[in-house]
Amino acid sequence: MKQMKRFAAAALVLVLAMSLIACGSKKSIVGSWTMEGSESVSSLEFKDDGTGTIGVGEGINLNITYTTEKDKLTMITTYMGQTETEEYTYSIKNGKLILESDGVEITYVKK
Numbered sequence: 001m002k003q004m005k006r007f008a009a010a011a012l013v014l015v016l017a018m019s020l021i022a023c024g025s026k027k028s029i030v031g032s033w034t035m036e037g038s039e040s041v042s043s044l045e046f047k048d049d050g051t052g053t054i055g056v057g058e059g060i061n062l063n064i065t066y067t068t069e070k071d072k073l074t075m076i077t078t079y080m081g082q083t084e085t086e087e088y089t090y091s092i093k094n095g096k097l098i099l100e101s102d103g104v105e106i107t108y109v110k111k
Contacts, residue, residue, distance in 0.1 A: 027092045029068065033108035036096065044097075044108055073099065 035042035043055035046066060053061040054077065066075045073090045076083060088099040097108040 029066075029073065029090065029092070029097060032111040033097050034111055036107040036109050043111075 029046045030048055031046060033044045033046075042057075044052065045055075046052040050065055050067060052064050052066060054064055054075075055061050062077050062079055064075050064077050066073060068074075068090070071089050071091060073088045075086045075088075077086070078084075086101070088101045090100070091098050095110050097110070099106045099108070
């Protein structure tokens with residue numbers, strides 16, 4: 001009976017530890033990012049509420065909304081009455097956000 005309790009306690013600890021590891025591994029794009037190797041200023045900012053900005057030059061920022069699902073990032077930009085939707089496959093590796101679309105990769109570094 002005592003061994004059964006120890007086994008049950010050990011199993012519970014293992015399940016809790018695995019739960020914490022799984023929760024901690026969720027990739028988050030929230031934050032400010034700057035394009036790697038860009039001669040002009042290009043940046044992305046993602047907020048917790050699904051909004052953000054794209055910086056496309058000195059002082060030019062466009063408002064966006066975004067969603068992520070698994071490894072897919074969808075950004076919606078509206079400017080001058082036009083709405084544009086862009087979809088990317090994304091990953092985060094070594095503090096870098098990598099966006100891929102149509103075989104082209106763009107890398108951003110977290111600020």
